[in-house]
Amino acid sequence: MSFEHEIAEAAELIKQCHCLVALTGAGHSTASGIPDFRSPESGLWERADPMAVASVWAFRQDPGAFYQWMRPLVRTMLDAKPNAAHLAMAELERMGLLKAVITQNIDNLHQRAGSQKVYELHGHMREATCVRCYKVYPAEPLLEPLLAEGRVPYCACGGALKPNVILFGEQLPIRVFNAALLEAKRSDLFLVAGSSLEVIPAADIPFVAVSNGAKGIIVNFQPTDFDRHAEVVIHGDVTQVLPAIVAALA
Numbered sequence: 001m002s003f004e005h006e007i008a009e010a011a012e013l014i015k016q017c018h019c020l021v022a023l024t025g026a027g028h029s030t031a032s033g034i035p036d037f038r039s040p041e042s043g044l045w046e047r048a049d050p051m052a053v054a055s056v057w058a059f060r061q062d063p064g065a066f067y068q069w070m071r072p073l074v075r076t077m078l079d080a081k082p083n084a085a086h087l088a089m090a091e092l093e094r095m096g097l098l099k100a101v102i103t104q105n106i107d108n109l110h111q112r113a114g115s116q117k118v119y120e121l122h123g124h125m126r127e128a129t130c131v132r133c134y135k136v137y138p139a140e141p142l143l144e145p146l147l148a149e150g151r152v153p154y155c156a157c158g159g160a161l162k163p164n165v166i167l168f169g170e171q172l173p174i175r176v177f178n179a180a181l182l183e184a185k186r187s188d189l190f191l192v193a194g195s196s197l198e199v200i201p202a203a204d205i206p207f208v209a210v211s212n213g214a215k216g217i218i219v220n221f222q223p224t225d226f227d228r229h230a231e232v233v234i235h236g237d238v239t240q241v242l243p244a245i246v247a248a249l250a
């Protein structure tokens with residue numbers, strides 16, 4: 001395969017480092033069939049204006065419209081399977097080489113691939129929270145009635161239940177973000193995989209790592225601002241490149 005030289009170089013950096021931390025974004029899950037939530041090309045926004053359905057203000061006004069929009073996406077996420085890039089990340093952790101994965105994705109695929117230490121900057125779908133009394137519910141029992149009948153989940157108090165994903169207009173979960181930032185600062189090698197680093201503040205994290213002395217590796221189809229800060233830049237497919245790096249380490 002192509003990128004042989006870069007892959008060998010990346011493997012060498014991983015062998016030499018003491019603390020490798022990774023950041024993954026939408027591109028990491030595209031091969032699993034998950035559309036890029038925030039990309040205009042994803043098709044998700046052809047039928048709806050993001051601010052009108054997937055912002056926190058819109059949710060409070062009309063949770064039904066949000067869930068109607070969200071329903072096919074939920075089905076896609078539940079049906080999705082971890083791809084070779086997720087499995088490679090989990091393998092790097094099992095090999096004792098990767099300290100943590102910081103992800104912008106909400107699809108749970110890192111955990112399903114076997115990753116243990118995952119920081120979900122944009123939340124997840126495992127739980128839902130009442131917008132009125134803030135009671136937290138496990139999401140699984142709510143999803144089937146939603147998928148089957150389009151039923152909007154409500155709390156016992158009458159408030160609508162919002163999945164614990166970060167909607168437009170919401171702050172990132174501050175404790176998760178700070179913990180992820182700390183991992184980045186401690187790292188001496190930072191790997192970006194499948195993220196174009198366009199959504200801040202998540203996109204700032206690799207820059208924090210390199211400004212604290214870490215070296216950088218990036219695997220992403222498109223060029224990013226991080227490229228000129230990285231020792232190894234691979235404009236390739238994460239599902240091919242990451243397993244190749246793992247293979248070069250074995």
Ligand SMILES: [Zn+2]
Pocket residue numbers: 130131132133134135155156157158159
């Ligand atoms: Zn409630």
